[in-house]
Amino acid sequence: MSIKILDDRDTIILEFLVIYGYLTSYKLAIISDIPMATVWRILVNLKSLSLVTKQKKGFTITPRGLVFAYYLTKKDNIRLQALQKLKESWKYDGSVNEIRSFLDALNQFLKKYEISLISVCFNHPLSVISLMLPKAKELDEFSQRLLARFILKAFPTVVLPTGCKAIISFDEKGEPYALAADCKDEGVHIFHKCPYINKYFSVEVKPR
Secondary structure, three states, X not given: OOOOOOOHHHHHHHHHHHHHXXXXXXXXXXXXXXXXXXXXXXXXXXXXXXXXXXXXXXEEEOHHHHHHHHHHOOOHHHHHHHHHHHHHHOOOOOOHHHHHHHHXXXXXXXXXXXXXXXXXXXXXXXXXXXXXXXXXHHOOHHHHHHHHHHHHHHOOOEEOOOOOEEEEEEOOOOOEEEEEEEEOOOEEEEEEOOHHHHHHHOOOOOOO
């Protein structure tokens, strides 16, 4: 993915922050072999884009910065570390592979609809979820699972007698389904229908 507002040196700084987590501008200048004044200008620019944040005398990378690093770097180890740290930052209960699949699907979505990555907020994952939810049925299973997990964390759930957790909604025909569900038998799903949901939440429509 091309992000014209950032150049190769910006990417290098993001890569080092993915690896070390916290660095001062002085330390970044030493390990990156980029002049101190240039490093400082880069950090100020990255901070203005919410890709890094200032902490005491140094800087740390934000969840948004981790996503940018994942898209920009050509190094597999950096991509993996960015995913692992994003999992921690987002407090995500699923797998790294689910985040990877979701970010790859998001990349294709942004390209298809010519949406700039700069305009997407990754520091609050629900904003990304709301962007992708209308296209959920087009996503792969891993990506759908990520959507479901975040929706389950964000909204009130009901617990069925089976022990399954679900967020209940109704389709245009008035039939109940789970917008997201953590099913004891089938795992985490989005737009989930099952006999139990139908049994406990169906509304009998009486003829007039």
